[in-house]
């Protein structure tokens with residue numbers, strides 16, 4: 562990609578775009594664009610051959626006005642301090658737009674997890690949990706999975722925290738395995754909200770999702786489940802991709818079978834009779850719905866000029882650069898923003914935390930019904946803001962709703978003398 566904007570700058574631009582429609586005090590605006598605190602640390606852990614390695618890790622606590630900081634931990638070589646700060650801000654506004662009572666946080670370790678064995682990853686994760694211990698807690702900061710982390714890492718963090726604190730506190734982290742206090746429906750939740758977001762948008766546009774063509778960039782947890790659930794809603798998944806490339810079949814294919822093929826072979830490329838395409842070709846396919854479900858900055862301003870989809874539903878965090886937003890708004894392409902579309906993950910994390918606090922588990926159907934209610938109500942709120950204020954896109958409308966809630970919570974708390 563030619564230009565790779567700093568995601569933290571992108572977040573600040575998004576907040577500024579919305580703040581231009583609000584009468585916010587300069588001091589409050591600065592607060593809305595900066596994290597409250599960032600932990601930057603070096604984790605030293607033992608490799609299987611007995612040598613020691615030290616890697617860089619971060620946790621950003623962006624805003625706690627609406628509740629405990631909340632957000633995932635990612636393991637990726639591109640993790641930087643600014644990326645984690647941006648992701649923590651997106652979490653704060655995500656929680657606010659779906660009205661779950663949390664602030665925003667995010668963490669990351671700058672590693673490629675495929676370079677390490679399971680026992681090395683366990684020692685590293687426990688070292689991070691030990692470092693995080695004074696910051697996290699059921700009512701303080703609640704981590705969760707993100708890119709390249711899942712139930713396994715969450716279970717290790719919970720166990721480390723509970724052991725060191727000599728307590729039982731399953732709500733210190735979400736995204737756990739069911740037998741460790743996880744929730745039904747949590748694994749599917751991000752993909753589920755992405756599919757629901759597409760459904761609500763098509764209803765609003767008076768268009769039929771049944772028969773609509775879909776391309777999905779990124780075929781991990783969010784992308785593959787969004788594809789499967791969009792298929793259930795009658796849409797035709799015609800293209801999907803992962804980091805090694807993509808596949809395209811204009812007649813559509815079974816997204817679950819493509820996922821199985823990827824699990825067996827490591828990549829979607831080669832699945833059935835589908836043609837091989839590049840990620841860039843996938844992003845510019847003439848489809849009804851494009852779902853970027855990988856990393857930040859997937860679509861920049863140049864590529865946005867060639868996007869042929871009518872609707873983009875952001876399953877990833879920050880997949881469009883601010884330049885791409887400008888171009889797409891100009892071209893009347895509807896962008897359903899990340900802070901809403903992928904909010905199913907944190908919403909079901911909230912349900913998991915509620916279940917943990919109550920020591921009472923919900924059925925999967927209850928989880929999914931409550932999630933659907935949260936997503937449809939949030940969508941209505943965004944559309945209301947879009948239609949009431951003269952904003953250029955759904956992202957700015959979502960930020961208007963979210964920032965309004967954060968500012969209200971801050972104002973209502975009053976000032977400390």
Ligand code: GLU
Nearest residue numbers: 632633705707906907910
């Ligand atoms: N990592 C997910 C996100 O970006 C989920 C966060 C959570 O469940 O706290 O929204």
